[in-house]
Amino acid sequence: MSRLQKLVIGRVSLGILTLFVVSALMFVGIELLPGDLAQQILGQSATESTLAAFRAELGLDQPAHLRYLDWLGGVLRGDFGTSLASGREVSELLGPRLANTMFLATYAAVIAAPLAVILGLLAALWRNTLFDRGVNLTALSAISMPEFFVGYVLILFLSIKAGVFPTLARIDSATGLWDALYRSFLPALTLILVVVAHMMRMTRAAIINVLASPYIEMARLKGVPRWRIIVQHALPNALAPIINVVALNLAYLVVGVVVVEVVFSYPGLGQLLVDAVSSRDFPVVQAVGLFFAAVYITLNVLADIISIMSNPRLRHGR
Amino acid sequence: MGNLLNIRGLRLEAGSRARPNVILKGLDLELDRGEVLGLVGESGAGKSSAGLAAMGYVRDGVRFAGGSVEFDGAELIGMGRGQLRRLHGKRIAYVAQSAAASFNPAKTLIDQYTEAPRLHGVSGRATAEEDAVALYRQMQLPNPEEIGFRYPHQVSGGQLQRTMTAMAMACRPDLIIFDEPTTALDVTTQIEVLGAIRDIVEQYDTAAIYITHDLAVVSQMADRICVMKDGEAVETAPTKTMLDAPQEDYTRSLWAVRSFRRPDAEAGEAQALIRCEGVSAAYGPMTVLDNLNFTFPRGQTTAVVGESGSGKSTLARVIAGLLPPALGQFFWNDAPLEPRLAKRDPATLRNIQMIYQSADTSLNPRHNIREILTRPVRKFTGRKGQELRARVEELMDLVDLDRAFLDRKPSELSGGQKQRVGIARALAAEPEFIICDEVTSALDQLVAEGILRLLVRLQTELDLTFMFITHDLATVEAIAHKVIVLKNGQIVEQGGRDEIFGDPKQAYTKRLLTSVPQMDPEWLTEARARERSLREAQ
Numbered sequence: 045m046s047r048l049q050k051l052v053i054g055r056v057s058l059g060i061l062t063l064f065v066v067s068a069l070m071f072v073g074i075e076l077l078p079g080d081l082a083q084q085i086l087g088q089s090a091t092e093s094t095l096a097a098f099r100a101e102l103g104l105d106q107p108a109h110l111r112y113l114d115w116l117g118g119v120l121r122g123d124f125g126t127s128l129a130s131g132r133e134v135s136e137l138l139g140p141r142l143a144n145t146m147f148l149a150t151y152a153a154v155i156a157a158p159l160a161v162i163l164g165l166l167a168a169l170w171r172n173t174l175f176d177r178g179v180n181l182t183a184l185s186a187i188s189m190p191e192f193f194v195g196y197v198l199i200l201f202l203s204i205k206a207g208v209f210p211t212l213a214r215i216d217s218a219t220g221l222w223d224a225l226y227r228s229f230l231p232a233l234t235l236i237l238v239v240v241a242h243m244m245r246m247t248r249a250a251i252i253n254v255l256a257s258p259y260i261e262m263a264r265l266k267g268v269p270r271w272r273i274i275v276q277h278a279l280p281n282a283l284a285p286i287i288n289v290v291a292l293n294l295a296y297l298v299v300g301v302v303v304v305e306v307v308f309s310y311p312g313l314g315q316l317l318v319d320a321v322s323s324r325d326f327p328v329v330q331a332v333g334l335f336f337a338a339v340y341i342t343l344n345v346l347a348d349i350i351s352i353m354s355n356p357r358l359r360h361g362r
Numbered sequence: 363m364g365n366l367l368n369i370r371g372l373r374l375e376a377g378s379r380a381r382p383n384v385i386l387k388g389l390d391l392e393l394d395r396g397e398v399l400g401l402v403g404e405s406g407a408g409k410s411s412a413g414l415a416a417m418g419y420v421r422d423g424v425r426f427a428g429g430s431v432e433f434d435g436a437e438l439i440g441m442g443r444g445q446l447r448r449l450h451g452k453r454i455a456y457v458a459q460s461a462a463a464s465f466n467p468a469k470t471l472i473d474q475y476t477e478a479p480r481l482h483g484v485s486g487r488a489t490a491e492e493d494a495v496a497l498y499r500q501m502q503l504p505n506p507e508e509i510g511f512r513y514p515h516q517v518s519g520g521q522l523q524r525t526m527t528a529m530a531m532a533c534r535p536d537l538i539i540f541d542e543p544t545t546a547l548d549v550t551t552q553i554e555v556l557g558a559i560r561d562i563v564e565q566y567d568t569a570a571i572y573i574t575h576d577l578a579v580v581s582q583m584a585d586r587i588c589v590m591k592d593g594e595a596v597e598t599a600p601t602k603t604m605l606d607a608p609q610e611d612y613t614r615s616l617w618a619v620r621s622f623r624r625p626d627a628e629a630g631e632a633q634a635l636i637r638c639e640g641v642s643a644a645y646g647p648m649t650v651l652d653n654l655n656f657t658f659p660r661g662q663t664t665a666v667v668g669e670s671g672s673g674k675s676t677l678a679r680v681i682a683g684l685l686p687p688a689l690g691q692f693f694w695n696d697a698p699l700e701p702r703l704a705k706r707d708p709a710t711l712r713n714i715q716m717i718y719q720s721a722d723t724s725l726n727p728r729h730n731i732r733e734i735l736t737r738p739v740r741k742f743t744g745r746k747g748q749e750l751r752a753r754v755e756e757l758m759d760l761v762d763l764d765r766a767f768l769d770r771k772p773s774e775l776s777g778g779q780k781q782r783v784g785i786a787r788a789l790a791a792e793p794e795f796i797i798c799d800e801v802t803s804a805l806d807q808l809v810a811e812g813i814l815r816l817l818v819r820l821q822t823e824l825d826l827t828f829m830f831i832t833h834d835l836a837t838v839e840a841i842a843h844k845v846i847v848l849k850n851g852q853i854v855e856q857g858g859r860d861e862i863f864g865d866p867k868q869a870y871t872k873r874l875l876t877s878v879p880q881m882d883p884e885w886l887t888e889a890r891a892r893e894r895s896l897r898e899a900q
Contacts, residue, residue: 257456258460258463258464259466260459261421261465263477264419265456266456266477266481267481268478272481277467356467356468356513357467358512
């Protein structure tokens with residue numbers, strides 16, 4: 045087995061292990077939540093015996109570790125259980141929401157990632173010029189404001205004052221693609237503003253770091269134009285940190301949308317999670333949490349693997 | 363007036379404009395087509411900056427502050443970036459000191475070769491690749507058809523340096539700047555690279571500026587030599603004249619350094635302080651030292667020589683107890699020496715000290731010299747108070763350093779002074795045995811000679827035994843009583859200095875000795891002829 049294969053297998057197994065640990069931690073976390081589901085659903089007037097019967101029916105009277113193993117077994121078979129609040133299958137509840145969240149995240153990612161990398165490259169190319177300072181200032185201002193604030197500012201100017209985009213991003217399975225893109229433009233723009241700065245600045249820093257290498261001076265003395273030095277000579281050697289920060293931000297686009305979804309009433313996983321937590325509907329919380337963790341871990345493992353592959357010393361042995 | 367390059371009154375400055383740090387103060391150079399000019403000088407003389415300035419290029423933070431650089435009738439200072447770019451790589455090319463650092467690690471060698479011809483519109487990729495293979499063959503690289511498609515880390519240092527020279531040749535430039543291209547190479551590799559560079563430059567009648575600190579190397583390569591010091595040309599003359607009759611004192615002192623020999627090289631028989639019996643050592647599965655048997659005679663200097671990877675530094679680590687041997691045993695005065703550092707008694711720890719190659723990294727930059735010397739004196743000799751202070755001052759006297767330096771930080775000292783502090787620190791423990799690991803390699807020749815003289819004096823005064831690790835045979839000849847030649851972790855040959863240098867028995871030792879560049883301009887031609895006949899004989 046080659047060194048590269050070993051590294052990749054190592055990273056993937058570590059990712060799976062992390063997922064298990066996260067699922068256990070989440071279970072414990074939910075156990076620690078104050079309040080009682082039976083009480084919540086049946087109301088304050090329920091008698092002690094009805095509460096007990098209700099708990100027995102849902103299996104809430106079992107010890108925690110048994111419930112965890114039971115739940116884990118179900119997940120491995122693809123069964124996420126039923127929602128305690130609505131009685132519907134969790135997977136059925138999750139499906140359309142998940143599609144919406146992924147749509148919004150992809151929408152933002154497809155614009156934000158290339159934009160950030162290109163801005164970063166240009167900022168490195170025109171280092172310490174007005175362009176560089178301008179881009180940095182704008183990006184930093186955007187990242188310094190909380191995303192709900194950015195969302196409301198966008199609504200105020202683009203929706204209420206200019207009237208170009210709708211205030212609420214209501215989409216469902218009947219909405220066509222162009223319509224969906226139009227309606228969810230504001231939440232997507234909010235997310236873009238929030239993630240671009242981080243990726244852009246990392247790209248700029250990584251490129252500038254590489255620009256100090258002797259092989260960059262060599263390229264200059266070969267008469268290579270500056271933009272070509274940045275793209276052809278510096279970028280391939282700066283990929284590892286850039287890929288990692290892009291992955292981290294893509295993960296954030298999926299995991300961190302909660303607030304943005306609430307601001308724009310976008311029917312995604314974030315909304316679902318908020319509702320589920322407030323109603324103590326732990327099968328739903330568990331499932332959403334597990335999905336978020338899986339996205340986070342997968343993207344990071346992928347980033348690890350791609351940055352390993354971007355190193356010619358590992359790709360081509362001696 | 364040179365008909366290719368004319369540098370007149372060139373002044374380079376760095377730092378603030380109000381109080382600039384002057385790198386070149388009015389340098390004049392000229393070069394004809396097809397001529398090779400050697401630029402020689404010690405570090406800080408400004409020779410690399412001069413080489414780059416000949417391309418109209420200065421590093422970040424450095425600026426042109428006067429004078430002119432005229433290449434083929436065109437003024438390079440103040441020339442537009444685009445125009446300059448059209449010259450770089452096409453008409454003026456550059457070969458850097460470290461090929462390993464100057465090739466882009468993410469691209470294949472041939473990709474980097476073809477870049478300049480394609481950019482400058484000299485040829486397309488396919489033609490450029492064919493041309494690369496032809497040049498690789500001329501440079502006598504192994505597998506010329508295939509080697510270009512490798513990445514830099516897959517090719518050895520000597521091969522990389524030849525590949526880089528081929529790359530500089532890609533557009534058949536009028537002028538190539540060679541900036542210390544063989545300094546990082548072993549002597550046996552250096553011969554091949556020097557030969558290949560000289561052939562290719564002669565064949566295409568390319569003019570070159572060859573920058574180096576090594577006089578012997580430059581006398582092989584250059585038609586004319588310019589000696590530089592502190593940003594100025596001290597003396598310029600044709601190679602033969604410069605070697606036979608140097609005019610300036612500074613030039614003569616550079617020439618004389620190489621003739622230093624210790625007066626007491628014939629020390630005769632002495633009792634063994636350290637005896638090594640059948641020692642082998644390994645890093646994991648890789649054997650680095652293989653069944654070594656030798657002695658270090660008391661009060662003498664034993665030089666351990668070998669090329670990179672021969673295991674000489676590992677041997678020092680084994681003796682110091684940092685890497686216990688896998689097999690075999692050391693004896694100190696005929697008593698077994700504890701192999702592990704952690705288990706050695708205080709007397710053994712005190713008796714074996716080290717001096718390192720780089721005083722920069724082995725002295726704590728946050729401590730002043732007094733602190734650096736006081737701690738080992740207190741720890742190893744238990745002196746206190748007035749006695750301790752007196753001993754620290756005495757150590758400074760021993761290594762010929764002004765006591766006023768005691769309150770300075772290492773960064774306020776020159777390279778040679780720092781190395782003297784390193785020596786004083788080793789002496790603080792009052793050891794019998796000192797391992798000197800490439801102690802003069804990072805120093806300029808004049809400074810290195812001072813350190814060697816100091817070590818010889820200390821040896822006689824304090825009856826010290828030295829293990830002297832180096833790859834530089836000139837240093838060995840200057841300082842050693844006894845020589846051990848290492849190759850791939852095995853002893854090839856050992857014996858007295860005159861025995862090894864005067865009458866080497868093994869083919870490898872002979873090759874090593876004949877690979878050391880000599881001041882004779884014919885040396886390279888003769889050495890290559892010898893190599894060739896040796897190869898044919900095999």
